[in-house]
Amino acid sequence: MTTLEVRDLVKEFTLRSGLRRTRLRAVHRVGFTLVPGRTVALVGASGSGKSTVARMIARLEKPTSGTIAAVGPDGARIEDRHYRDHVQMVFQDPFASLNPFHSIEHHLARPLVLHGRAKGREQVRDRAAQLLERVNLPAGLMDRRPHELSGGQRQRVAIARALAPGAQVIVADEPVSMLDVSSRLGVLNLLARLQREDDLAVLYITHDLATARHFSDSIVVMNRGRIVERGPADDVILDPRHPYTKTLAAAAPDPELRGRLRSADPGPEASSDRDHLTYDHDAGRWVDIDADAQAAVTAA
Amino acid sequence: MTSVIPPSSGLEDLPPGTEPGALPPPAAGRRTGWRAVLPAWTPKLAVGLGLVVVIALFGLLGPVFAGDPATIRNIGLTGPSGDHWLGTTQTGQDVLDQLTHATRGSLQIGLLVGVMATALSALFGVIGGYAGGIVDEAFSLFSNVMLVIPGLPLVIVISGFVPADQRGSWTIALVLALTGWAAAARVLRAQTLSLRNRDYVAAARVAGEKPWRVICVEILPNLLPVLASQFVFSVIAAILSEAGLSFLGLGASNSSTLGTMLYFAQNGFALQREAWWWFVPPGLIIAAFGCGLALINLSLDEIINPRLRRPGRGRAARALSGSSRKDAVRSTAV
Numbered sequence: 001m002t003t004l005e006v007r008d009l010v011k012e013f014t015l016r017s018g019l020r021r022t023r024l025r026a027v028h029r030v031g032f033t034l035v036p037g038r039t040v041a042l043v044g045a046s047g048s049g050k051s052t053v054a055r056m057i058a059r060l061e062k063p064t065s066g067t068i069a070a071v072g073p074d075g076a077r078i079e080d081r082h083y084r085d086h087v088q089m090v091f092q093d094p095f096a097s098l099n100p101f102h103s104i105e106h107h108l109a110r111p112l113v114l115h116g117r118a119k120g121r122e123q124v125r126d127r128a129a130q131l132l133e134r135v136n137l138p139a140g141l142m143d144r145r146p147h148e149l150s151g152g153q154r155q156r157v158a159i160a161r162a163l164a165p166g167a168q169v170i171v172a173d174e175p176v177s178m179l180d181v182s183s184r185l186g187v188l189n190l191l192a193r194l195q196r197e198d199d200l201a202v203l204y205i206t207h208d209l210a211t212a213r214h215f216s217d218s219i220v221v222m223n224r225g226r227i228v229e230r231g232p233a234d235d236v237i238l239d240p241r242h243p244y245t246k247t248l249a250a251a252a253p254d255p256e257l258r259g260r261l262r263s264a265d266p267g268p269e270a271s272s273d274r275d276h277l278t279y280d281h282d283a284g285r286w287v288d289i290d291a292d293a294q295a296a297v298t299a300a
Numbered sequence: 301m302t303s304v305i306p307p308s309s310g311l312e313d314l315p316p317g318t319e320p321g322a323l324p325p326p327a328a329g330r331r332t333g334w335r336a337v338l339p340a341w342t343p344k345l346a347v348g349l350g351l352v353v354v355i356a357l358f359g360l361l362g363p364v365f366a367g368d369p370a371t372i373r374n375i376g377l378t379g380p381s382g383d384h385w386l387g388t389t390q391t392g393q394d395v396l397d398q399l400t401h402a403t404r405g406s407l408q409i410g411l412l413v414g415v416m417a418t419a420l421s422a423l424f425g426v427i428g429g430y431a432g433g434i435v436d437e438a439f440s441l442f443s444n445v446m447l448v449i450p451g452l453p454l455v456i457v458i459s460g461f462v463p464a465d466q467r468g469s470w471t472i473a474l475v476l477a478l479t480g481w482a483a484a485a486r487v488l489r490a491q492t493l494s495l496r497n498r499d500y501v502a503a504a505r506v507a508g509e510k511p512w513r514v515i516c517v518e519i520l521p522n523l524l525p526v527l528a529s530q531f532v533f534s535v536i537a538a539i540l541s542e543a544g545l546s547f548l549g550l551g552a553s554n555s556s557t558l559g560t561m562l563y564f565a566q567n568g569f570a571l572q573r574e575a576w577w578w579f580v581p582p583g584l585i586i587a588a589f590g591c592g593l594a595l596i597n598l599s600l601d602e603i604i605n606p607r608l609r610r611p612g613r614g615r616a617a618r619a620l621s622g623s624s625r626k627d628a629v630r631s632t633a634v
């Protein structure tokens with residue numbers, strides 16, 4: 001079983017306009033741990049840096065600083081060249097994440113072959129059929145091409161592809177936000193079942209608090225590149241402490257109060273003195289990451 | 301909050317096939333793999349292919365049946381007749397015999413240049429576009445420089461420098477390819493820049509594919525329509541510029557092409573003597589071949605640019621155009 005440890009992750013992008021260069025800090029000192037069998041939801045608005053975190057974990061972007069380490073069951077850090085055997089990603093848009101030119105079989109066969117899970121045409125086809133079966137798709141789909149599948153089916157194929165290398169850590173970047181409402185729950189429950197069966201560690205990235213609570217054990221809320229609140233799912237949602245989380249929670253529509261706002265319009269996001277703080281529900285207190293780091297530096 | 305999804309209907313993991321919009325029945329003749337990159341069968345494509353195939357066969361098989369184009373007879377500049385279907389030249393050579401050999405020579409050069417220019421543009425455009433950074437900067441600077449150099453004058457200068465006895469069709473083809481790849485490279489680079497940011501490329505990288513495999517297996521197949529259209533375009537351009545060069549007397553010295561035919565017709569005052577059978581056939585073949593390739597290119601454009609595409613492809617698909625239209629819009633929207 002693999003655990004993923006993310007420590008002090010920082011990502012800066014350089015913006016160039018003419019000769020002037022400015023640096024944009026998209027992710028600031030983000031850290032969390034993914035444990036087998038448990039789901040962490042990473043919640044935040046668009047542009048809060050959550051997808052950047054996902055892309056760094058999938059090694060599509062290099063972090064500016066900080067570490068992402070996959071730790072094996074024996075407590076040893078997994079080597080870089082085996083990293084992708086353990087950590088895989090499901091992308092947001094199922095219409096873009098499958099190559100329109102290739103058959104479904106290709107999408108499953110390549111990771112199987114690349115990670116040495118199957119050899120020879122027959123075995124690869126067998127394993128691919130097994131994978132399709134695991135995500136509730138008929139094996140006959142193998143020779144189809146992506147445009148012949150519905151969104152939900154495509155996302156299932158994408159999940160099967162992520163499982164193909166035998167990954168233990170799955171990063172799901174808004175896996176259902178592009179799907180029809182009718183197939184969302186099917187895909188989410190599929191993920192939950194696979195997680196139970198394989199004891200997967202899942203990072204579920206979303207902007208939807210309702211599915212985050214339904215689907216995850218703990219929630220990490222990000223705003224403007226920082227973690228502003230973290231803790232068990234119910235605590236964060238029922239007892240939000242940070243003003244941003246409160247705004248987010250109030251923004252969710254409530255079916256019981258049709259036609260009325262749940263709370264008074266919070267107005268423009270109030271910038272408070274707590275913007276740079278993180279509320280940690282486990283510790284039950286406000287944490288200042290930057291101050292802690294400075295304290296660590298002065299102590300050393 | 302209170303808007304938690306009720307754990308009732310729909311919560312269960314759906315068994316295969318019960319999902320809304322489940323598997324469509326396997327349509328007969330659905331387009332898989334390579335067939336999907338082929339253009340739809342339209343009158344435009346049929347006419348284009350017909351013209352190109354007829355001219356290609358003429359150039360390929362004609363010389364086998366035709367006599368020696370260099371045979372000199374003492375019947376100079378006679379019009380078309382039973383013996384000489386397209387008449388004779390000033391020195392009594394049969395125009396039809398010459399035309400078959402000239403067509404073959406022109407097609408050869410066109411094909412050579414097409415292959416070389418497409419390979420060059422793919423190299424600079426696709427690799428530059430995918431690699432990004434300094435490689436991209438260097439490659440696109442280079443292709444921009446090649447692009448702004450006026451083509452024909454450069455070709456004239458280069459061919460002028462190569463001694464006439466070394467100026468074979470390979471040399472001419474090389475010169476034309478070196479001056480003709482830049483525009484295609486820019487198109488391919490732009491297309492690659494858009495493809496490399498697709499999620500399926502990222503997914504291939506996450507799966508652990510090597511960069512060259514990502515380019516060759518994930519990106520290149522999706523560039524095929526663009527590549528094909530650039531290839532067709534560079535064949536047209538090559539045949540035209542070769543004809544131009546030969547007409548100026550700077551063409552390949554040891555080969556006969558449609559351009560050299562026009563060159564000799566001009567030198568023999570065919571126009572002034574109203575010997576239309578000498579200069580009209582080569583001109584017509586150039587025009588018809590260019591027209592055929594352009595029509596093929598238009599059909600290829602329909603693959604590249606979905607706005608030109610009809611909702612259904614082929615007759616069978618047109619019957620269910622409603623659903624396939626939605627599909628087409630979806631796949632292009634991403």
